[in-house]
Amino acid sequence: MAPSSSASYQSTQDSKSLDIKDKYQQNEKHINEEFKIWKKTSPMLYDLLYTYSTSWPSLTLQWTRDLKFTEDKKSVIANLLMGTHTTKNVPNKLRLYSVTLPATLSPEVTSPVEVPNFEGHGNQFELAREWEHPGEINKARINHENGLIATQTNTGDVLIFDSNDEKSKTHRKTLKFHNKEGFDCLVGS
Numbered sequence: 187m188a189p190s191s192s193a194s195y196q197s198t199q200d201s202k203s204l205d206i207k208d209k210y211q212q213n214e215k216h217i218n219e220e221f222k223i224w225k226k227t228s229p230m231l232y233d234l235l236y237t238y239s240t241s242w243p244s245l246t247l248q249w250t251r252d253l254k255f256t257e258d259k260k261s262v263i264a265n266l267l268m269g270t271h272t273t274k275n276v277p278n279k280l281r282l283y284s285v286t287l288p289a290t291l292s293p294e295v296t297s298p299v300e301v302p303n304f305e306g307h308g309n310q311f312e313l314a315r316e317w318e319h320p321g322e323i324n325k326a327r328i329n330h331e332n333g334l335i336a337t338q339t340n341t342g343d344v345l346i347f348d349s350n351d352e353k354s355k356t357h358r359k360t361l362k363f364h365n366k367e368g369f370d371c372l373v374g375s
Contacts, residue, residue, distance in 0.1 A: 234288065238311045242270040242278075246326045246337075250282075255289060262289045265314065269323025269337060278322055280337060280347060282315040317347055318356045338364075 228235050250265040266283045287310075321339040328335045328349065335347040337357075342364030345357040 236285070236310055240268070240270075242272045242276070244268045245271050245322065245324055248327060250328055251330045256286075260289055261286050263287075266311075267326055267328055267335065269319065269326045271322050278319040280317040280319045280323060280326060280335065281313060282349065284312045284314045286310045286312075315349070317354065319345070 246267075246269050248267045250267060252265060254263045255261070256263065264285050264287055266285055268281050268283065270278045270281065272278050319337065319339075321341055321343075323337050324340060325338040326335060333348060333350040335349055337345045337347070339345065342362075344361040344364065346359040346361070347357050348354055351358075
């Protein structure tokens with residue numbers, strides 16, 4: 187009798203694991219279908235949409251205030267500050283990307299400007315700067331007045347970077363004595 191009850195128990199466990207796998211696969215299929223619908227309808231929802239896959243996800247992101255017009259005045263280059271969230275074996279980086287946008291999105295443009303067609307012109311995202319970062323970057327903020335960047339790490343330390351120093355590859359200062367990691371980092375202006 188014991189062997190048959192054991193086989194029955196095993197059969198029940200197998201069917202439960204199949205149910206979980208089936209549910210997971212159905213959920214993934216549902217998510218993919220929703221993404222396809224969003225991707226198809228997004229041109230009707232947004233004036234402009236760029237997609238860009240980074241090699242690692244980011245827990246933080248901030249647009250900077252500095253905008254530069256291209257020579258033809260049809261495009262504006264904006265900067266985006268991001269941090270990586272990697273595995274333990276891969277070093278984290280603080281990254282500054284430049285993004286080319288139509289000049290019509292700039293608040294400085296008051297007269298009508300022809301919207302450039304970026305189709306076929308390659309990627310509009312470009313890595314402008316990169317700094318080594320010890321540990322994950324929970325939050326990063328830039329002070330637009332002096333160019334200092336503060337990041338909060340998973341150890342609780344706050345690291346200070348100088349975006350004005352072109353040769354700098356790592357942080358300048360470490361502020362310690364935080365007991366835990368955090369996700370709030372305020373830097374003036």
